[in-house]
Amino acid sequence: MPVAHRRDFILWMFRNGLITLMKLYMTRRAMTNHERRIAITGGAGFIGSNLLLQLLPKYPSYFFVNVDCLTYAGNLSNLRSIESCDNYTFEKLDIRDRSAVADCFERHRIDSVIHLAAESHVDRSIDGPMLFVQTNVVGTANLLEAALRQRERIGQFRFHHVSTDEVYGSLGDTGYFIETTPYRPNSPYAASKAAADHLVRAYHRTYGLDVVTTNCSNNYGPYQFPEKLIPLVIRNAREGLPLPVYGDGKNVRDWLYVEDHCRALDLVFHRGSAGETYNIGGHNEIANIDLVTLVCNIMDELLGGGPRRDMIEFVADRPGHDRRYAIDASKIEKEPGWMPSVSFEEGIRATVGWYLDNEQWLAECASGEYLKYYDKMYGNR
Numbered sequence: 001m002p003v004a005h006r007r008d009f010i011l012w013m014f015r016n017g018l019i020t021l022m023k024l025y026m027t028r029r030a031m032t033n034h035e036r037r038i039a040i041t042g043g044a045g046f047i048g049s050n051l052l053l054q055l056l057p058k059y060p061s062y063f064f065v066n067v068d069c070l071t072y073a074g075n076l077s078n079l080r081s082i083e084s085c086d087n088y089t090f091e092k093l094d095i096r097d098r099s100a101v102a103d104c105f106e107r108h109r110i111d112s113v114i115h116l117a118a119e120s121h122v123d124r125s126i127d128g129p130m131l132f133v134q135t136n137v138v139g140t141a142n143l144l145e146a147a148l149r150q151r152e153r154i155g156q157f158r159f160h161h162v163s164t165d166e167v168y169g170s171l172g173d174t175g176y177f178i179e180t181t182p183y184r185p186n187s188p189y190a191a192s193k194a195a196a197d198h199l200v201r202a203y204h205r206t207y208g209l210d211v212v213t214t215n216c217s218n219n220y221g222p223y224q225f226p227e228k229l230i231p232l233v234i235r236n237a238r239e240g241l242p243l244p245v246y247g248d249g250k251n252v253r254d255w256l257y258v259e260d261h262c263r264a265l266d267l268v269f270h271r272g273s274a275g276e277t278y279n280i281g282g283h284n285e286i287a288n289i290d291l292v293t294l295v296c297n298i299m300d301e302l303l304g305g306g307p308r309r310d311m312i313e314f315v316a317d318r319p320g321h322d323r324r325y326a327i328d329a330s331k332i333e334k335e336p337g338w339m340p341s342v343s344f345e346e347g348i349r350a351t352v353g354w355y356l357d358n359e360q361w362l363a364e365c366a367s368g369e370y371l372k373y374y375d376k377m378y379g380n381r
């Protein structure tokens, strides 16, 4: 090689080496400067997206790693507004892969997790329960193991497990679920979540891991995949399709606006006592048929036409369909002190309005178009 070329080559090597070292230094500095480094599993799903959109602007000194393998229910385009934030990154990762989870926690020096990743649809669990066992039970066990290893490395680790009121089974016409209500899950989904809750509890009792568990009632609000009741009804009503309601429509659920759930998660994550569980609910019981009728009435009011409630069709009931869920949330209301801030009237109108204003989002979910978002944004990274 001629001398001039060799000198250019050496200078080029030197400059690139310097840039790499600077980058490493900056990454290292950023890592040590963050007050907390939190993995949010299932961050591309309905509640996870809402949670990240709420927490990121609120805690600029925290670093958030969104851990999600993007099943049909994961939609990264929900997070467009935060994806370029310095304190956010996305890891496409399957929690069923134990070594990938451990590696991710070590690489990002994770010190806490808010665990939402799950298979979450009861009907799908009836069709194929084994995926629910793998994701919801084995996936949670993998995260608990990775949490223990991280605690060994950095001395502390908080594990917040996000669960459901469905673990308690079904209520009659009266009564409420409290934190000590015995577990009686009736669907494979509920049973897999119950199993995960037990594992989380056992890792606290056996290994002293700092855990908190929250059991929440039905959520509603923006970004919910349109296989679930409210967005499904809005989409079908918009398209002139029948509005299916299971059985006699008298099954009662306790509905909570998703942003209120996220505020409760924020509070319990920061102030919940280790080893405790907290029930979260909206004090807002409504029968499925009344809910669907209400959504139809709001749509009639906003769009004209109708009455859309005439499109309701009763269909064969879901096997093992729980009759009534209702939460007594007095524990979390007392300590750490949380109350829902969005009334049902306000929340359901905002929700119907959001889906009507975001028809493209709904259409992309229906067509599968949203699945291309990851490749577009992250495919070449």
Ligand SMILES: NC(=O)c1ccc[n+]([C@@H]2O[C@H](COP(=O)([O-])OP(=O)(O)OC[C@H]3O[C@@H](n4cnc5c(N)ncnc54)[C@H](O)[C@@H]3O)[C@@H](O)[C@H]2O)c1
Pocket (backbone or CB within 6 Å): 041, 042, 043, 044, 045, 046, 047, 048, 067, 068, 069, 070, 071, 072, 073, 074, 075, 093, 094, 095, 096, 115, 116, 117, 118, 119, 120, 121, 135, 139, 162, 163, 164, 165, 193, 215, 216, 217, 218, 219, 220, 225
């Ligand atoms: N939606 C509700 O009304 C409700 C109520 C109480 C509790 N919960 C619980 O809250 C959590 C979130 O519920 P949601 O309604 O947002 O669910 P969702 O189905 O909308 O989202 C689940 C997310 O988890 C991801 N995921 C699934 N399997 C994964 C895997 N193996 N590895 C990594 N990521 C995976 C999906 O891609 C998706 O982004 C769940 O644990 C659920 O049990 C939900």
